Amino acid sequence: MSDSLFNTPLQIINIGIGDFAETLRQQDVPVVEVEWQPPAGGDANLVEILKQTDGSRELAEKIDAANQEAVERILASQPRVVDVAPAAQALGLAGRIILHAGPPISWERMCGPQKRAVLGAIRFEGWAGDNESAEALVESAQVTLSPNHRYRAVGPMTGIISPSMPVLVVQNETFGNYGFSTFNEGRGNTLWFGICDDATLERLRWMRDTLAPAVKAALHHGGPLNVFDIVAQGLQMGDECHARSAASTSLLVKTLMPPMLDAGVSSRTVADIIRFMANNNHFFLNFTMAAVKATMDAANGIPDSTLVTAMSRNGVDFMLRVSGLGDEWVVAPVSPMDEAVYYTGYSVADAAGDIGDSAIIETCGLGGMAIAGAPTIAAFVGGTLADEIAAVEQLRLITVAAHQKFSLPAMNSANTPLGIDLRRVVESRIVPFITTGVLHETSPTVGQIGTGVARVPVALFERALAALAHQWGLATSLPRPESVKLEPVKVASA
């Protein structure tokens, strides 16, 4: 095994002796509990590939060097919000197209909330007046569907982006590349939760006509906004910046409002925007997502790297991007949402599958990787801060570095695990988890029904490793897995 596995101090690693771990946990000692399993689940083909890619072999050294390069690019990235613009202009969308979270999917296979959000976006664009005629447009291919990631964009939950929606334009100043996300809609009846009624459309219009120009004016007047500065502070204030962005949203208010006022935005509008942000603790989530997208794209496409650079789900399928595979993503069915904490009256039987582009956050040392930063969501992983700390320590077993800018106050300022190495995941069967919400599959009015963690399917890491094995020319009886090519569309303006 690579030395880099152990580049950060562990507390206690407990393999297969549950009682001892339980005792320690009762005493609030962080415990990393690893149930003993044969490497790679005992799969001889995978074990053989792992042997070739580990230790002091030439290939292993190439991989480690590539992963090091990927980590350095992540740490060197400086994502800043530089502008706000309509998606059509910023992403270069032409014609009637609706973007969505997750891998490409046919209308027939799309999950309930994402379908409902697509129809809502078509009504928002004015291409149809009701859901029936909107659906007819999709079914007759007069509206096309495409993943956000193809356009360097990301959206939370259903993740719908339509051409006239405003997007945050984030530039990675170090490498020049861009990332995009919509504004977060907040609570209640919203597209991101798979609901669209008149209030949803009215809120979307307010975001387009009032919120977006005001934020644009603030950025033009005050200059680019350093997203990771706010994220780093948010981690000191109870956010892990995926399921919880309460503190970072507050920090954004005090950063953004003075230049917005200076730029001449009316008092009434600024007051409304502060109230909107004060009522939406997820407001900063989309800033984080676009910044992480711009960061992780800069670390993608490094030959031989086994680090994960994006994870994305549409409620049905989960796609994973690995740096060494470039724009070839591997795909597998999403995991069931059976670990979530459901609101009263709901259960996994009501749940849409794991959904959203937001899982890219976990590839950058945030969200699940930083869960000990948010003691208020300890229920996600066992109920106590000690459980959260143990979870972070376990994630160190599948990561190769730590994010120097992101630290965890409850772990004496230890930096968060960074750089998911699929070799370690395949070997240990420890998969990353995502801090996320759960949507109702069938109801057009309920929206969110729970929160909790979703596990990334281990099959994705196995497939990515098999694909790399073929790329490296290793002898293996594993077939080259199918993949999805998502070459980003080039945009002149960005």
Add this chain to the structure above:
Amino acid sequence: MSDSLFNTPLQIINIGIGDFAETLRQQDVPVVEVEWQPPAGGDANLVEILKQTDGSRELAEKIDAANQEAVERILASQPRVVDVAPAAQALGLAGRIILHAGPPISWERMCGPQKRAVLGAIRFEGWAGDNESAEALVESAQVTLSPNHRYRAVGPMTGIISPSMPVLVVQNETFGNYGFSTFNEGRGNTLWFGICDDATLERLRWMRDTLAPAVKAALHHGGPLNVFDIVAQGLQMGDECHARSAASTSLLVKTLMPPMLDAGVSSRTVADIIRFMANNNHFFLNFTMAAVKATMDAANGIPDSTLVTAMSRNGVDFMLRVSGLGDEWVVAPVSPMDEAVYYTGYSVADAAGDIGDSAIIETCGLGGMAIAGAPTIAAFVGGTLADEIAAVEQLRLITVAAHQKFSLPAMNSANTPLGIDLRRVVESRIVPFITTGVLHETSPTVGQIGTGVARVPVALFERALAALAHQWGLATSLPRPESVKLEPVKVASA
């Protein structure tokens, strides 16, 4: 010993076996370490009083009931900022008077920073044009000095309040009583740090002429501000609300600005105020102080109660108020600031003594009592979150309750220790500590030179117990200690 000592779960209490504690601490297990000492330091007189006031004796039952009443009043309190007004009007100040933090003190004995702040305030009021003539006014008694607490007010550090300074008017809606504090001046050359130059005066004028009317307008338009709602959220975001109010200040921005804009305050002023608050992480401190003052005053004056209702220092003397002694405060010299973390180039030799009315915060389950809420100040008590948790657990040994509204995310949402019982302090020699700053004694330009904890002198608790013993008519050879009577001045308007 009273059962109430153990009304909250302890982790591990370690008496006198340092090695074992060290081992546990290395594993992040919270450890309460109590060096064994004879009760009351072996003082036979104190031991005899404690015997009479403990266990199942009639007096002990009266005390416990009185303490229960005090705790109930604290928990029932609803302090809200209802207005902003000039100190002269709100506090009923007549003529040339300067209020200061801590117990009454003569000009000759006053510490350096407080003297310099008094002179600055005289210049701010326009009663003198320079420090020499200002000092002449004090020395000739043409300006009088008085403690803030006499006027139901509190001020941080030097704590100077002069008649034209605006104060936050906090009303305890449950009991009707009021508490007052100035606005926090922020960093740099400021009266609260014992510095006064032209920039200091200019800032004070801006606070009086621009900040105060704007906050007043926001309160009149938006209604009273619930201080403890923000404090409770701040504790979830890394504040302990004495040495650190960064999160609560951010939360205040998003609460206060919409009504301020709605009230018609100009965009430029609102932008300036947000910038001022964004540059001053202590801005919310004075809100907390005034709210705690209005809360603890409501719990004062309960016959037989041994709970501490205020602590206050002027850099030379420390005064302590106990509910059962009403407006009779006991006084002792302040402790040396030898536990503080000094900025480079400074040491305890440069330090003014422990100073400020802000120590009232610790009587209400905040500050030192909540230190595990602020992992970023772990250096104050040993360097790690585990040290902070151990410190809070130790404070449970001298408190009788927990504050139901204030909880600590790093301690699985345990409530903070509340209700310092002087019997437990005298018996155990464990004294409360205050999270505070340190000022330069002699320099007129340096200001703050460190941060850390200050211990409350144990002599104060001994004196208060002796005073109560005389009040109870117990046979004791201890003399009745001298005390300071600070009957609050009645104010018609508030």
